[in-house]
Amino acid sequence: MRFVDEVTLTLSSGHGGAGAVSFRREAMVPRGGPDGGEGGRGGHVYFVVSPSLNSLVHFRGKKHLKAEDGRPGSGQNRTGRDGLDLRIHVPLGTQVRDKESGAVIFDLSQPGEYLFLKGGRGGKGNFFFRSSVNQAPEYAQPGEPGETRTVILELKLIADVGIIGLPNAGKSTLISRISAARPKIADYPFTTLTPNLGVVKIDDWNSFVVADIPGLIKGASRGAGLGIQFLKHVERTKFFLHLVSVWQPDGSTPERAFFDIQEELAQYDQLNADKEGFFPLSGRPQLVVLNKIDLCEEEELVRIKQRFQEIVGYEPLAISAVTGKNISQLVEELAHRVFNQDKG
Ligand SMILES: Nc1nc2c(ncn2[C@@H]2O[C@H](COP(=O)(O)OP(=O)(O)OP(=O)(O)O)[C@@H](O)[C@H]2O)c(=O)[nH]1
Ligand SMILES: [Mg+2]
Structure with missing residues (x-):
């Protein structure tokens, strides 16, 4: 549809x-x-x-x-x-x-x-x-x-957590792992063309909603790729799960991937600053997650995480959406942030 x-x-x-x-x-x-x-x-x-x-x-x-x-x-x-x-x-x-x-x-x-x-x-x-x-x-x-x-x-879809990241970062793979959502997954960019919502069940009484949106690329705010209009669907989320692949096809680094997305968030904020009730995206809390760690050796991952933290300033969680490594910790962390923010 x-x-x-x-x-x-x-x-x-x-x-x-x-x-x-x-x-x-x-x-x-x-x-x-x-x-x-x-x-x-x-x-x-x-x-x-x-x-x-x-x-x-x-x-x-x-x-x-x-x-x-x-x-x-x-x-x-x-x-x-x-x-x-x-x-x-x-x-x-x-x-x-x-x-x-x-x-x-x-x-x-x-x-x-x-x-x-x-x-x-x-x-x-x-x-x-x-x-x-x-x-x-x-x-x-x-x-x-x-x-x-x-x-x-x-x-503007209503979700607790918005998953942002470059195309191919593994956003759809992740949402299909932690929820019943079954978006299309493929090894080419822009597989996801419309936002998907997934309900993450913690137990019989607690659940939260995650939104997977089409990938953003550098220059999206100027119309590159699918543009940035899909960001409106994460405008209402409490925080972002910023998913970054440890491995970039163009030989670039996870830090570069991270900053490219940050730049687009800042552009989106500028373009929407005048809108009534607009709450900027670039300052929204983020949980930064490195994905596809099955693609690198243990020592290499330690180096990647260290460098990422030094340059970006966030200590990233490291997961593999494909093998499931550290996914339960990730879900715990997400639940913690969703439910504790509600109390505050
Ligand atoms: N090795 C490995 N591959 C992964 C992992 N997660 C996702 N992939 C692969 O990466 C490719 C892209 O995954 P998607 O989930 O479609 O990525 P996406 O971020 O939703 O991409 P767009 O919808 O295009 O923005 C697919 O071939 C996945 O199988 C992972 O943890 N490890
Ligand atoms: Mg996708």
Whole structure:
């Protein structure tokens, strides 16, 4: 299935139905009293957050969605039917922004129904306006208009931990090892084209969610590779698992790989600094993990880790996502960070 994480939609609530001008017809009475009923209310527009959705693909090709108008009132003081409400189903983690101002209207991170646009009220019929002074009013109210707004829906997945790293670092291999997620894995860059979520179960009661996003490369912020737009899916994570392969195909070093990604995070921050509620990525806590240690000898690994720590300043954990070496320690460390941050 295609993954769509941003759409622009114009939404309108329904127009209220008009009130009626009508008079009772009775045998022998040339003109009975006023009996024009009220118009129905226009349909409201709601956002409905559905935990079962994971993309905005169902809006593809849609531009303008409108709730139903209220029906007009009629004689015998009958009220028109209310217009049907429009329910816009979106996945958990959808942000609704006003297209013009960019202001965040909703940040939908809890399931539920959220009223967005109210339908117009129905107009009063002439029955309502009868009085001792005017027993036969010839007028009724029109219905109130609905509202129209253009919004940008942007999906930002909700996960506790975001896995970042260069293509081929082994991000998808890792998520498939620690969760039930089964993303595609291959020995070429950009195997992963859309984000994947995986639930890591610690025991029957505790679990956390990890996001695997497409690999970033140097220059991604200028459009190289798949670009940096997927970073929005780790914007909400508590911390990053920065995965670095001990072995780089171009003969470069793990330190270089690490700094290349840091640079792209900093660029992403610059590009998004003005956005309301934006919380920079470059300062986010990171757990740095060296992967593919099955590819090197013990003494070589000691040297690699030492040099990495000297240059980067982090003491990396060292794992092999393929053989499973040190994976349980890694999961323990992740759980510790996820659950302890919740307490703090
Ligand atoms: N030897 C070894 N190979 C690994 C290890 N982890 C992953 N690989 C291999 O590295 C290649 C890339 O793995 P992926 O998990 O697809 O890498 P990725 O980071 O998700 O890559 P993109 O989706 O392209 O960004 C695959 O051929 C994996 O089998 C490891 O611990 N040891
Ligand atoms: Mg991948």
